[in-house]
Amino acid sequence: MDPVPPTTIRTVPGDARELPGVAPGSVELVVTSPPYPMIPQWDESFRRWGASEYPAMHARLAEVWSACHTALIDGGILAVNVGDALRSGSDGFRLWPNHVEVTRACESAGFRSLPYILWKKPTNKPNAFLGSGFLPPNAYVTLDCEFILLFRKGGLRPFPRNDRRREVSRYTKLERDHWFSQVWDDVRGIRQSGVGRRTGAFPPEIPRRLIRMFSVVGDTVLDPFAGTGTTLWVAHELGRNSVGVENDPELSAALEREALRRTAAEGTG
């Protein structure tokens, strides 16, 4: 029997908090990057969601983490790419530690925290130093890492002995040593142009590693904030089913067209 059955790509227009069409316990892995609270690019998204203050933004996201918990199987993994933000608030310029709020919310939703990854994007530019000159103590450390937070629902995922799907999903020792180290400093962010500029798309290498690390072929991978569909296309290439939710009508129409194109190309390939 072929251990890699044909896979499907499903795109669903709608709200990430509701995950329309995603049945409870039907997903093995979630890989996503939400709109980041306190980053101006996402202010409008949160306003449409009825949230303009930091706690309200995280309260909306918390509903998504809860919905992901319901969608996952026991032993399923949630991977969230999020960055902190630097911005002035009523008490002056400060850090908004999004990774802390997401961690707290995921734990409240019933997830168990796992060791996270720091994604440090390589850059040719010298660091954007925030402060004046060389006199202590009022400068700020440059914010140049994003987080890939990892959570599990319940205990370890059980597999039958010598499971074929697990065997064919094996990674090499080199891949393991590289991917399971805590700092990823070799994945360049992608130039944000066209639709990508609007969505803050992540480079395919991020979902590629996470999907190989935390799922097996034939699994289903969900992205509740699908954007340009990076997670969905990579999952498909890796023999996983994928489902993506997106609430921007233009983006979700584009996702649907691209999903059809890819599945049709496969049929004729």
Ligand SMILES: C[S@@+](CC[C@H](N)C(=O)[O-])C[C@H]1O[C@@H](n2cnc3c(N)ncnc32)[C@H](O)[C@@H]1O
């Ligand atoms: C950071 S982007 C995700 C980018 C994606 N990883 C990619 O590679 O293109 C967040 C996406 O979430 C979408 N979004 C914002 N609020 C949403 C909501 N309530 N439900 C579903 N999608 C939402 C935005 O339109 C945007 O495309």
